[in-house]
Amino acid sequence: MSEPVLICSTEDVPKGTAISADVDGTQIAIVHAEDDQFYAVRDECSHAAVALSEGEVEGCTLECWLHGSRFDLRTGEPTGLPATEPVPVYPVEIRDGGIYISLTPSNGVTAP
Template sequence: MSDFLRVCALEELPQSQAVRADIDGTQIALVRIGDRVHALYDECSHAAVALSEGDVEDCALECWLHGSRFDLETGEPTGLPATVPVQVYPTQVREGDVYLSLTPKSTETQKA
């Protein structure tokens, strides 16, 4: 738990929208679904543009430029043209605050 950094209050994140956050120099796209927060590296693996400027639909974040879609849980592409996943990061909500670890989830953890 010591590697988790406080990001913001949960209530500051809008529902089902991506928000860009700079966490110690790493650009992260945060997405709140209910009381759960997902965190992905904020760069499309296909076109290197900010995913946080895209749309959220059905537990996926869609890149605004070419329409690549990424699963919020795993970072896996679920829509072309992207074929390479983006990193996802562990988050926690504690006492109304959002915390994030900059240690990416491993592929094994994401698929479990």
């Protein structure tokens, strides 16, 4: 388990939006979902490697802007085609208003 890394303040990611962060060379999408929770997934679609952080937050999913696959932020699984592979999901901790990410994926998916 890697040590959690401070990414930004919770105020930097308004509800319904996503930002991209470089954590030790890995691009990670930090998402403030509509269930008011924060999630972190690899910021790369498993279909054609575009940035998921530029897509739309819908409920507890992040939609890829290119072909419209939606990834469940809790599991990393796509809920629809054309993507078929899950993306890595990283544990998020909120401490004193800061968003901390651990780089060990919680869903067992490692980046290609």
